[in-house]
Amino acid sequence: xxxxxxxxxxxxxxxxxxxxxxxxxxxxxxxxxxxxxxxxxxxxxxxxxxxxxxxxxxxxxxxxxxxxxxxxxxxxxxxxxxxxxxxxxxxxxxxxxxxxxxxxxxxxxxxxxxxxxxxxxxxxxxxxxxxxxxxxxxxxxxxxxxxxxxxxxxxxxxxxxxxxxxxxxxxxxxxxxxxxxxxxxxxxxxxxxxxxxxxxxxxxxxxxxxxxxxxxxxxxxxxxxxxxxxxxxxxxxxxxxxxxxxxxxxxxxxxxxxxxxxxxxxxxxxxxxxxxxxxxxxxxxxxxxxxxxxxxxxxxxxxxxxxxxxxxxxxxxxxxxxxxxxxxxxxxxxxxxxxxxxxxxxxxxxxxxxxxxxxxxxxxxxxxxxxxxxxxxxx
Amino acid sequence: xxxxxxxxxxxxxxxxxxxxxxxxxxxxxxxxxxxxxxxxxxxxxxxxxxxxxxxxxxxxxxxxxxxxxxxxxxxxxxxxxxxxxxxxxxxxxxxxxxxxxxxxxxxxxxxxxxxxxxxxxxxxxxxxxxxxxxxxxxxxxxxxxxxxxxxxxxxxxxxxxxxxxxxxxxxxxxxxxxxxxxxxxxxxxxxxxxxxxxxxxxxxxxxxxxxxxxxxxxxxxxxxxxxxxxxxxxxxxxxxxxxxxxxxxxxxxxxxxxxxxxxxxxxxxxxxxxxxxxxxxxxxxxxxxxxxxxxxxxxxxxxxxxxxxxxxxxxxxxxxxxxxxx
Numbered sequence: 001x002x003x004x005x006x007x008x009x010x011x012x013x014x015x016x017x018x019x020x021x022x023x024x025x026x027x028x029x030x031x032x033x034x035x036x037x038x039x040x041x042x043x044x045x046x047x048x049x050x051x052x053x054x055x056x057x058x059x060x061x062x063x064x065x066x067x068x069x070x071x072x073x074x075x076x077x078x079x080x081x082x083x084x085x086x087x088x089x090x091x092x093x094x095x096x097x098x099x100x101x102x103x104x105x106x107x108x109x110x111x112x113x114x115x116x117x118x119x120x121x122x123x124x125x126x127x128x129x130x131x132x133x134x135x136x137x138x139x140x141x142x143x144x145x146x147x148x149x150x151x152x153x154x155x156x157x158x159x160x161x162x163x164x165x166x167x168x169x170x171x172x173x174x175x176x177x178x179x180x181x182x183x184x185x186x187x188x189x190x191x192x193x194x195x196x197x198x199x200x201x202x203x204x205x206x207x208x209x210x211x212x213x214x215x216x217x218x219x220x221x222x223x224x225x226x227x228x229x230x231x232x233x234x235x236x237x238x239x240x241x242x243x244x245x246x247x248x249x250x251x252x253x254x255x256x257x258x259x260x261x262x263x264x265x266x267x268x269x270x271x272x273x274x275x276x277x278x279x280x281x282x283x284x285x286x287x288x289x290x291x292x293x294x295x296x297x298x299x300x301x302x303x304x305x306x307x308x309x310x311x312x313x314x315x316x317x318x319x320x321x322x323x324x325x326x327x328x329x330x331x332x333x334x335x336x337x338x339x340x341x342x343x344x345x346x347x348x349x350x351x352x353x354x355x356x357x358x359x360x361x362x363x364x365x366x367x368x369x370x371x372x373x374x375x376x377x378x379x
Numbered sequence: 380x381x382x383x384x385x386x387x388x389x390x391x392x393x394x395x396x397x398x399x400x401x402x403x404x405x406x407x408x409x410x411x412x413x414x415x416x417x418x419x420x421x422x423x424x425x426x427x428x429x430x431x432x433x434x435x436x437x438x439x440x441x442x443x444x445x446x447x448x449x450x451x452x453x454x455x456x457x458x459x460x461x462x463x464x465x466x467x468x469x470x471x472x473x474x475x476x477x478x479x480x481x482x483x484x485x486x487x488x489x490x491x492x493x494x495x496x497x498x499x500x501x502x503x504x505x506x507x508x509x510x511x512x513x514x515x516x517x518x519x520x521x522x523x524x525x526x527x528x529x530x531x532x533x534x535x536x537x538x539x540x541x542x543x544x545x546x547x548x549x550x551x552x553x554x555x556x557x558x559x560x561x562x563x564x565x566x567x568x569x570x571x572x573x574x575x576x577x578x579x580x581x582x583x584x585x586x587x588x589x590x591x592x593x594x595x596x597x598x599x600x601x602x603x604x605x606x607x608x609x610x611x612x613x614x615x616x617x618x619x620x621x622x623x624x625x626x627x628x629x630x631x632x633x634x635x636x637x638x639x640x641x642x643x644x645x646x647x648x649x650x651x652x653x654x655x656x657x658x659x660x661x662x663x664x665x666x667x668x669x670x671x672x673x674x675x676x677x678x679x680x681x682x683x684x685x686x687x688x689x690x691x692x693x694x695x696x697x698x699x700x701x702x703x704x705x
Binding site for chain 2: 118119121122123125130131133135138140141142143144145146147148149150152153171172175176178179182332333334335336337339340341342
């Protein structure tokens with residue numbers, strides 16, 4: 001039999017850029033955002049940046065635990081999440097601080113989260129958001145399930161799920177995209193391709209020319225955007241959200257960006273990447289070009305930074321004034337109704353907490369504790 | 380009352396729970412048109428449609444992962460994993476997420492879902508089709524682990540699992556699917572999770588068993604009664620986790636001796652926790668160390684050698700005699 005050719009939908013992937021690093025604008029593609037919208041977007045991006053810097057310092061001072069900074073990814077996050085309604089769902093990984101705060105997570109909760117406190121994982125009762133998900137890529141099937149459920153119930157909600165470039169190597173990424181395509185659910189997958197999965201660069205992560213093209217294998221639209229261009233990210237996201245809401249299925253968006261900071265505060269990037277590379281990306285900073293754009297649009301941004309800093313300072317103060325965690329809190333919410341053995345364990349801890357501080361441990365010469373009745377109860 | 384085998388009994392539970400609650404969905408490989416490879420979901424797609432009985436793509440992680448998402452939205456999915464040996468491909472979704480979402484979200488979300496899986500040997504099946512892995516799930520806080528022992532308990536426990544607000548791993552012994560039929564009430568029946576059942580009363584020895592091993596325990600008890608004049612009490616666990624420690628302790632306080640039987644490998648198996656629980660609850664009544672008959676600590680050796688590995692009546696009787704003679 002001869003070799004034949006099979007038609008596949010496309011052999012090219014669209015790349016969208018509207019506002020480049022030098023502030024040049026493609027006015028034909030410029031999304032219709034009002035000055036108040038632009039200001040809200042800007043404020044959220046500045047909040048993301050300033051909080052990020054503050055959290056890194058808090059970690060260095062030992063006031064919070066390990067933190068995954070977002071510096072450089074503010075446009076990728078805010079441009080996408082801005083396209084959602086409150087009734088839509090947002091499914092984060094663990095590097096979406098700016099987007100999560102936009103969605104209604106308080107700064108105190110984010111601080112609790114990175115301080116190892118369960119209180120940081122509880123969304124507000126009316127908030128359609130999942131908490132941070134740490135195992136890479138495993139949140140994506142949840143987004144597909146949420147989207148299926150929304151469709152099943154007849155709600156017009158859209159689900160937006162985030163992951164990074166490293167996650168695209170995980171099986172869950174592919175399974176989620178495949179299920180989403182087969183079920184044609186209202187989901188938007190946003191890959192923040194920040195070039196590095198800890199120390200592994202994108203070229204060691206995938207042999208594909210783009211991440212966006214992986215959508216083609218699942219029969220869904222894929223688009224690559226300049227992830228440091230908030231206008232482009234927003235335009236692509238709005239299009240994908242509208243398509244999902246109209247019942248036309250899921251989309252994969254690759255936002256090409258860069259992690260300007262460390263992977264987490266436990267990481268030292270000087271081991272694996274050059275200063276020149278970082279400097280080159282600093283010139284593409286999403287905030288710099290957006291600030292220039294706002295100036296041209298006559299959107300006044302004076303005072304935003306001070307306002308954001310005051311909000312952060314108040315939240316940090318509230319966080320540090322919070323009472324220490326109650327150890328018994330670990331027993332709450334393990335089950336709907338705690339099993340008897342768990343109640344007993346809780347009582348044991350409660351009892352220990354009531355006791356005064358225990359005396360120093362006895363040495364080897366301490367009297368042995370007598371064993372209770374060995375085989376004395378013959379039946 | 381209708382006489383049903385375990386497959387039909389499970390099907391009845393699914394059918395009635397789906398009729399009762401529009402939020403209950405079934406998803407898995409081949410569960411729709413085919414009715415499942417063991418026919419447990421037979422005819423459900425015809426009755427409830429393909430949106431509620433979903434023939435999913437072949438991917439265990441996404442079957443459970445999407446079910447987690449559905450449950451976060453408020454639906455009550457029942458997943459079928461074709462064989463428990465394949466569930467390691469979704470183990471992370473169970474351990475990392477289904478078991479933890481209630482705590483992670485501090486009660487804002489719960490994962491009211493059931494993952495059904497055929498488990499265990501005795502059906503001359505290849506590797507990954509004959510293992511018993513209940514210990515992995517029983518060890519995970521936030522999960523419940525249930526194993527019925529026959530048609531009636533299967534039906535009542537599956538209905539209870541679907542209504543339970545926590546994620547339930549539900550193991551179905553393949554060896555029991557088409558074994559004995561039992562009278563099953565036509566009206567919905569519920570057995571509470573977390574409660575064991577005394578299957579047979581006796582005063583000399585407590586035999587702890589579950590799933591397909593209940594039959595082995597019953598046959599061993601008959602032999603011990605007929606040949607040794609020993610009256611064995613059988614505790615059918617039904618729920619592995621949370622363990623019904625009270626029923627176990629109460630039985631051993633009466634008999635003074637205990638033998639645990641399971642198909643999972645012996646070391647770190649459920650028998651270890653059961654033995655510890657008996658010691659904690661009935662130490663002063665024990666006349667002999669708690670004994671265990673289990674599969675050996677080898678990977679599944681193939682069905683040609685399965686009989687030497689999985690507990691049978693002769694091994695249980697011999698172990699019981701050793702415990703009684705201690």
